[in-house]
Each structure stands twice: as C-alpha cells, then as structure tokens.
Amino acid sequence: MRADKFYHSKVWKDLSRAVLAKANYKCAFCGGLAVEVHHVKEIRTDWDRRLDPENLMPLCTACHNRQRHRG
Secondary structure (H helix, E strand, O other): HHHHHHHOHHHHHHHOOOOOOOOOOEOOOOOOEEEEEEEOOOOOOOOOOOHHHHEEEEEOOOHHHHHHOOO
C-alpha cells in the first residue's frame, strides 16, 4: 500500500521529527507529550498534502487515537 511505504520513508520520518521538535513535543490539543504527527487532511483523500507542514499537527497518542477514530 502506498501509505504504508510513505510512513516508513526517510522523508516522512525526518519531517515528523521536525514537526515534533518545532512544537517542543507538546500536543496541539491537550498540551501533553506529543509523540505522533497527525495529518489534518488525510493522505488517502489528499495525497498531495502528505508533506505539507500546514497539514500536520503534533499529538500525544491519546489525542491522535481520538482524531483517527472520530466520525
């Protein structure tokens, strides 16, 4: 699957680390320890924004899970 390959790529790993560092590892929702980077607009619906920093947010695991399972 294209998304799986992307999430294991060096470019994604480097970008996600940079997003976390820029946010001082602070979750955008609760202020807890951010360890995940969330795509605001999902890559399965907007592949072109997969590396757009404006489409990324640092989240803790709990907030990331809530975002992924909302709807």
